[in-house]
Amino acid sequence: MNSLVREFFTTNENDRFKEVRFLNEEPDITWDQISKVAYDLPRGWFELSRVSPQDRVEFTRDFWLDRIPYHPKAHPAFFEFFERLDDIGVVLVRRREGEPLDAELIYSLADGSTFFRGKPPCTDSEVLELKEEMEANLPRDFLSFLKIHNGFGKLSEMGFIEAEEISHAKRRVMDLMLRTEKRVKSGDIDVDPGSLIPFYEALGLSSFQCFYADWYPGNEMGNVYLSGIDYTLSDVNDKKTWVEHLAFPTFSEWLAYYLQGMDLCT
Incomplete structure (x- = not known):
């Protein structure tokens, strides 16, 4: 150790x-x-x-x-x-x-x-409750990870949002986007605040990694970075710059990036 x-x-x-x-x-x-x-x-x-x-x-x-x-x-x-x-x-x-x-x-x-x-994993019933509460087809790899850890992080920052807190974090994200005077966009596309489901928070920055219900780069929804500093969202228009903009086609790819020690607080 x-x-x-x-x-x-x-x-x-x-x-x-x-x-x-x-x-x-x-x-x-x-x-x-x-x-x-x-x-x-x-x-x-x-x-x-x-x-x-x-x-x-x-x-x-x-x-x-x-x-x-x-x-x-x-x-x-x-x-x-x-x-x-x-x-x-x-x-x-x-x-x-x-x-x-x-x-x-x-x-x-x-x-x-x-x-x-x-932290300890979710039970099957807790995962089912989250799916019903979100009314969205959350990625299978994310739901599987919840059965490994319901809460995960590095050092003192437990940034991975626990399943029972995701609905509250979603409301915070919606409030954050509605408070800003400018429209939040992904590239040149307006973003519906209700389409973002946060699962990781960069603590102290009001910034989140979110599943984006309007972006399906594969069979399941991808995830993007919402900055609470300049109210921007990852640009998903160009596949070549997805990682640069912290946009990932799958939760597993985001998790691998995080475990490699990359800084998500940009």
Whole structure:
């Protein structure tokens, strides 16, 4: 586990956590014991914490590759991401006195440059509820990822919007676009605020990566970047500049880009 993880998950008086437990460093703890204090801890994560760091990386990699529908560009990038890890740890944190422990899965990069954090997955019923609430054919790879992590991010920024917060974030996006005096466009095309479904927020910038219901570059809706700084949307007119403008035909391609450490706050 790299040093940035240790620095982030500290419990000094002025730090963000009241209690931190690295579950993989408690070999004698049992499921019956820990499940009584960490209600959201998946049983599979507990079992993962019982094996070696190498096995944790390999088992989690295989789970991702099996869960997310195959994509010829994204899957090799996912494999490469896991090759860069030295450990995947199960961490339990208590943020305030009297609260239960929350579970996170920590992806530690071997070069010490950063780490990623994932929250427990959605249930099937929660995914179904989201689909019904959005009244849209959300991409299958996105819905599959929700069954890996419902909440994901890098370092302290948990930018991936949790399923139960997406409808609220959608209203925020609509309010943002309606407040601006100029029309929000993708290239020279006016954008309907209701056509954007945010799934990632660049915190502090009021900027979002959104599914764009009026853009189907393939079989499913693509996703674009909405800047809350200059109220512009990715230009999707020229395929050659999609990545430059943070426009992606699939969620998997966006996720691969994000895992490669690219800065989405532009």
